[in-house]
Amino acid sequence: MTRRILLIEDEDDIREIAQVSLESLAGWKAVCAHSGREGLELARRERPDAILLDVMMPDMDGPATLEHLAADPDTRDIPVIFMTAKVQASERRKLSDLGVRGLIAKPFDPIKLAEEISGLLGWGPK
Amino acid sequence: MADIVENRKAAAGQPAHAHDRRFRELADEAPSMIWLAGPDQLCTYYNRAWLEFTGHSLAEELGAGWEVSVHPDDLEHLRRTYSGNFDKREPYQYEYRRLRHDGEYRWLLGSGRPLYSPDGTFEGFIGSCVDITEQKAAQQRVEEAEEKFRDLLENANDLIQSVDTQGHILYANRAWREALGYSEDEVPRLNLMQIIHPESQAHCLELFQRVLRGENVGKIEARFVTRTGAALVVEGSVNCRMVEGKPHSTRAIFRDVTRRRLNEDMFARQTSALREQAELLDLAQDAIIAVDVDDKVTFWNRGAERMYGWSAAEAHGQKSAEILQAHLPVPQRVIDDTVWSEGRWIGEMVQVKRNGARIVVESQIVRKCDRSRPAGSLIINTDVTKRRAAEARLKVQYQVGQALLQATNVEHGLRECLRVICQTLYWDTADAWEVDAEAGQLRWIGAWCEPQLAAQGHPGADWKRDFSRGEGLPGTIWKSGIPRWLPEVGKSAEFLRAEEAERLGLHTAFSMPISLPDRVVGVLCFYSSRILPPDDAMVSTLTGLGNQISQFVLRKRSEQALNRITALQQAILDGANYSIISTDSQGIIRTYNATAERWLGYSAEEMIGKRSPEIIHDLREVEARARELSKELGEEIHPGFEVFVARARRGLPYEREWTYIAKDGSRFPVLLSIGILRDPQGELSGFMGTAIDLRARKEADERNRRLTQILEATTDLVSIADASGRLIYLNRAGREMLGLTPDADLGSLTLRDMRPVTVADKVVNQAIPAAIQTGAWSGESALLSRDGREVPVSEVLLAHRSPEGDLQYFSTVARDITDRHELERLKDEFISTVSHELRTPLTSIRGSLGLLAGGAVGQMPEKGQRMLEIAVANTDRLVRLINDILDIERMESGRVAMVKKPVSAGELMWQAAEVMHSMAEKAGVKLEVQPVDAMMQADPDRILQTFTNLISNAIKFSPRGGVVRFMATEGRDNVLFRLADQGRGIPEDKLESIFGRFQQVDTSDAREKGGTGLGLAICRSIVEQHGGRIWAESKTGEGSTFSVWIPMAASEETAPVPPRDERPGVLVVDDEVKVLAHLRRVLEAKGFRVISTTEGGRAAELARLHTPDAILLDLMTPSSGWQLMMDLKQDPVTRNVPVVLLNIGAGEHVQINDDDLLASLQEAVKRSPQRRVLLVEDDSDLARVVAEMLLQKGIPVMHARSGREALELYGRSRPDLVILDIVMPDMDGFQVVEHLRENHGNVTPPLFIYTNLELDSAQRERLRMGHTEFFTKSRISLEQFESRVLGLLEHMIPGNKEEAVRGDSTHSAH
Structure with a gap:
């Protein structure tokens, strides 16, 4: 089954790598947004299976975006995974407590990205 | 021997050339050793016997070759004898030892004599030697045997003598010499007749002749006369030693029987005299009584009849002990023994006459013998009653006087009087009453009684009763004022305590008043277990005492009344911590209290009535004050006593600081105030100076000054407020924080005022109550600066209580944390940025490489694949590195809790x-x-x-x-x-x-x-x-x-204390574990030894225990930093340890400027006077004295009781000075020094040898180790020793220990 993932990430390079990883290696469909605002719109429109959300973004950051997603009945059931460069356990705990399904640390291993997402969301092997 | 003579003759017979062939032939045949020497003293010839003896060749021995084999001990003397006699041309003989060819030293008797040619020319010496080794050994054996025998004789108890036929004393043993009083040297010059008593000489001479003729004279008795002329009767035996059939000497052994003979003689003389003078006896004043072995009277002279009132007829057949009722000074048995063994007894005793009166007699009892069997005694008694009574009166007066003088109060004085009187005048018990005029009663005061009576419970409750006027015997005496004698109390109605008296067996009572001219103040009563007739002498003695006693009672009572006031005054005078010295108007000291004695070292006795206070003043100071006062008062005040009192005389208050100089020359500051004393008429009678010792105050001032200096230097606010919250102290940093000028008045400022409104309530409602309740509050609050600025602070507020628990004052330490908030924000931002900014590109790199390597964009050639893997691995490593750097950065900055x-x-x-x-x-x-x-x-x-x-x-x-x-x-x-x-x-x-x-x-x-x-x-x-x-x-x-x-309990730092070594020690006190950890690392890296604790409460103890060179203290350590400072400054051990305050920006945010910190620590350590002394001394009392003394000066002392302990302590603690005793139980001082030298080499601390021993220079050399000084305990006072120790320690500059150790030169001091 083809998964559809919404990638919300301000860094073009990282977005592209993630997209390549998910599409080329896992055969999933990746929808990309380069900001929180765009991400909200795409989420509503595309109804992805999951959202991979960067934490540190200008303007509207990860937690803010998450808040909006949770506030919208159309999007609040979509599982969200944070991507973060934060390494401190306390920070990670703080992020986890915001109501996401998991954290993926940056830098991530593109070979295993889909596998990691599946693991966090409890998806069986495709 | 004959050969030698022959040889000598042969040699002597040689006319011109002694060593011609014939002589040599002869000489070589001789068995003894022969030599010849020329006029130049060099030997020219040795015979065969000589060469055989030495085993040397002639060539070897020629000249002075003979010296080689002489025993080294004998050589020098032999040489001198040889050349000395050679020069004098005199023959000599000499015993010496020479090495025989077989390696054994033999004793030789060498002799030499000059050799002359017929024309008289001196040709040299000829000599011979004979081996006398065996002879000498035999002689020695004989001498030893003689010595032993002589020892026996010498130590015998009997007198042993040997006398030659002319009467010269050849030998007399020790007992003999002691008995006759001659020294060993004098004995050989004595003649027998000199030591024989003139009376005995004829008899002895005859005996002596008989003995010399060989007759046995049996046991003889002789009278000797000692050197001092005393007679000595000896008994013993004499025999004669015959040599070659002729009498050679007499030998005698005697025993001293002088005493025995004297006794016998005396008795014989006495009995014969008795017989001759029987008539005269009856005329004697003395009582002369003879008794038989059963003590029954057999003879009773007129004197006895007169003395005792019993006739001879009545006395005959009675036992003397019964008839005389003697009160013996020693038991009868002792008298009997003495009479029997020594022939007589002389002593004094009390006896009773027929009429019951007592007499004192001097009694002489002599043994009577009938053909050496005891036949009874002869008693001669002299009546000494009157003499004794007079003596007793004097004695009792004296003793009563002494007792009264020493009595502390009336009761004590009276009891002592009773005791003295009873014991001296033979009363069994006595009691005393005092008139209590107010109550109208005779109040019982006390009693004295014989121990036997006391054993019966006397005086019991019934006995110790009061009497009213006219009641009973005491009451009657009170009323009448006249003494009474009741021979038998049982028969007298006025004696109310007759029943008790009967129980105790008391019969006679004598009662007398203690009266003043106008009234009776008390009553004394004496009792005896005998029925005694009135004794006028006794009555007059006792009533005479009454006067003395009444004066005493009166004086004591009025003193007591006075004392009620003066005791209070004295207590004030002596108990006060002031020296109080009063003088008369002329400046002579009149009172001088105990405190003055203590402080000044002069006793009251030395000062009162003898000195003026000037002695305790500094003359120059007095002169300066005199000038000052002259100017002030407008008239000249001469330097002298007037300086002290000039103002007081003029009614002006006078109080100022002076320097007192104690007897030992030590000086100390006092605050002296002078007041005027006036007599009851209001006239000036003297001055009183009260001085307070300012030493403690000055010391405290000094301590406070140091404390304040530290507080003023810190960048934290430190303030002290009274119990109502009003500030009484605010340090410089505090004033700056609050925007106050350095001289601003604090009076109006309270703990609450210095806060912004937002915090004020928190302080009043939470912080202060919490501090009052638990002693401390800590937390964040804020201060309000004069300019309206709020300063966020981290604060510790302490409530201080008195030992009784009363709230005394508050103190607070506040640290500005303005910077901290800003810094925290910046750092957070920075870390986030770094984290994000570095990771973002890395994520891309890692991602792209990962995709490439994972084949997501197609397969790579093998080499390319390998390169990609390297790139991936290193990207991963870079990521980990960044993670770790951030991690450690956060952790060490303390941001990660x-x-x-x-x-x-x-x-x-x-x-x-x-x-x-x-x-x-x-x-x-x-x-x-x-x-x-x-x-x-x-x-x-x-x-x-x-x-x-x-x-x-x-x-x-x-x-x-x-x-x-x-x-x-x-x-x-x-x-x-x-x-x-x-x-x-x-x-x-x-x-x-x-x-x-x-x-x-x-x-x-x-x-x-x-x-x-x-x-x-x-x-x-x-x-x-x-x-x-x-x-x-x-x-x-x-x-x-x-x-x-x-x-396990990770909240506190319990890290073990590192053992002491040469590194300077720093005690770090901070409640933050991470700060401690950081400091520990920094300081250890810089060569400090770190002792750390998070608990301020433990810090004082650690400081005391480990005596660090400096203390690093964060005042913000809750509830203790400030208290700790004060504790440290009050303890003599830690008082001088420099404290460096930590200024670390903010509590959670460690911002330590390590360089500054190190610089101040190193400075502090240099200043640190903390020196440790290792005292090795097995006498623990002495050790305690020395240790206490040094501790007083703030120098901690480690004490080792033995050498072993010393080495152990030394290894552990590296002392700055070792004080070492030499004589110790397990390991002596020498061994200790050896060990130290072996194991610690040159870097040893100075060594003080402190011993009882007198050390010679070799011993001193053995003990020397680096800088070493020697002290002999008996020659140096403890104070001198102390000052040497202090002097040495003072000159040791920390960090320069090595130099101090090497010292300039070792020197010794006594």
């Missing part, structure tokens, strides 16, 4: 092992875990991180097939984890540095093993934040062991 909770140590070990399991498996390394079942307070994530890091390292460095063992042991209050691998090990010089950042054993490790070089630094940081320690041990090639020591 450890989240501590109780965790199972074993559980954490298993978790770590589990995490690392796959890595171990991949590396082919076996991971063994031996967990411990213990709970500890720790942050589990962080400890896990530490464990995994260590295990990962261990695996990395283990060879395939190796074993990594992870073990733990539980201590009393800690857990020790150990991780041992079998890797290549760590070189010793790297064991410590590997815990630094980017410090790997081998720089290639980072690349090969994929580490970041930060793992161990992170581990150390984590462990230290748990209050623990981490260290590595290793032997290169045998693997390494990493140990992690974590206290």
